[in-house]
Amino acid sequence: MERDRLRFGLLGPPVLYDARSEAVAVASPKTRALLAALLLEAGRPVSVGALRDALWDGSPPPSARASLHNHVTRLRRLIGEPGRLRTVPSGYHLRVAEGEVDVHLFEARAAAARAAYAAGDWARVVGAASDGLALWRGAPLAGLPDGVGGYAFAQRLEETRLLLTEWRHDAELALGGARVESLVPELAALAAEYPLREAYHRQLMLALHRTGRRAEALAVHRDLRARLAEELGIEPGPAVREAHVEVLRGAGASAGPERGGSRGAVDRAAPAAAPAGGAAGVDDAVRGDDAASRGVAAGRADVTGLPPEPENGGALGRDPETGTPSETGALPAESTSDSRPEPEPGSEPESGPEPESGPESMPVRPVAPPRPAQLPPSPPYFTGRTAVRDALARALTPGPQPSVAVVSGMAGVGKSALALHVAHRVKERFPDGQLYLNLHGATPGMPPLTPEQALTALLRDVGAEPRLIPERPDAAAALLRSLLAPTRTLLLLDDAENTAQVRPLLPAGAGCAVIVTSRSPLAALDGARRFPLTPLTGAESAALLRAASGRDGTSGHAAPAGAPGTPGASRVPDGLDGLDADHPLVELTGRLPLALRVVAARLAARRALTPDVLAGQLAATEGRLNHLEYDDLSVRRPLAGAPDAL
16 A cells, blocks of 8 residues: 555544554644645645634634644644645645545545446456555544535545445455345445445345345335335336345355355346246245245235235226236126136246235336436525526527526525525426536535536436446536436536636536526636626615615514504514615625625524614724624635635
8 A cells, every 4th residue: 555655544533643654643623624724725725714714613702813833833734844834825725735634545546446447357456446445534524613624525425435345245255255244234334324225234144145145135125115105206227236146046056165155246238138027937936035035924914015915806906917007997707717827728827926016026227216306495585686686597599409507606695595595496497307406616615516526426316326427527428418318308407616627517408508607707718698796786685685684674672561653462663774876784794795794694593683783883993804704604704715805
């Protein structure tokens, strides 16, 4: 393993490595958070504001700047290399070369394992996957405050780890031999930890079957099928069905681990076709084992969730040719007594077991993936922008070419809110679904999605089998275009960094449309209609404050009983009737929708707080951004990467 270059670790709690590649624990939680924030932006400067937010989870104390300097000094001492962590005008820059972070090595080994898997080189898959998994020390970025960010980064690494584990087990099964028996405990633990991940159940079935434990393998399939039917309403996928057929037919089984099946676990040769009505061609003994593994008994519900079959030709019947329920729900009259045809004179009667009607023998009908409906909820207090809203909606009408619209503007100006509002308004024009993907082009502490990552996410969302997604970005983009071409689908690509990130994701189908939000107008994106946003007008800002605060004059407090001039049931308005376009609070927020939502949240939380008092607080402090944060709403974070906006 190439640990001689390793200097930093993120696959677990952040650590440093010394010259001998021994891990050096970073004891201080704040120093660990500082190291992680710098490594998440490896090779790029990180602003002082972003680092303060990372270390103090978005609420830095007044002494944060001096304390940050102390933590930087402590980290420099731990690194022990002058010039590695430099001070730059905007903040700090940690110099990191390729291969010096465990994530770099992990991803390189994952790429090698993927290439070997595609080539069927199972020994190389085992080596590369094992080397990559050996770098794993725990959950990426473990033990860090939420302000550090990196959630999508950690999720991507976790998914890669699961895929590496899956590929290694497939390779071990393909190689066979004594190693197959040793896989069973690990696969059983994985199947229990990830009860809906079909790959681990398929591998556990094969490992059990190939070591002579067929009944247990069938029980694994029964439990998985019941769980998928109960929780998701679907049947297992084709890979699990293929493994199930192997178990039923007895193929690849061995009397012991020394003769572990030589047939590869990922061998895609189609199994012999079975006649309709069940897994015909399987002998009576196999049928008996299968029935025993299912525990079929009178009165027990079918694991598919379908109603039980009526006896004696009841109202719900099965087609005599296919064994599936007839369209009318009743058997044809001529088949109610015996669905088998009469043998012709002189012919030998057909021998073999009776067709089985249990759930395992029912023909598996393919289940179409659900239509994507991924749009987050529409903003509840969307205000103003009537002209641009209507123009954007008109631009998203399906036509001879796919419609592409770019909503651009500074941080906090309401790009995503407008895009979501219009997307919900026009979604009925796109009956094949709506896809949403946050590209994290300007998310502090989180690297933007690469085109490859974005393509993989979209292809999975439209139903592509993960193992069949091409590795080359141009091939993956072509597959996405092919899948979307015959559809009328709306894509919302939120927070794009640049044109290069967006271009491979665009569909070619005439019935599709795309909304892209970005701080940049993406001028190089040919054929796109552009909708630059500016701050709201004063009147729109005041209207948004009144609506989002819940104090728009429609609510109030009960007046004291017997107060002069007011009956006991009358109400004294506590709304913001005096808050108009000229109120100081409107200008103090810059008329940015995000800042207005923060101010509205403060007004909603404290009914005694008046707009005049809050405006005075904002005007009297130099750290106005400290007052423009509430709960998970923050003006500081999106502005952290935009010094001009600050």
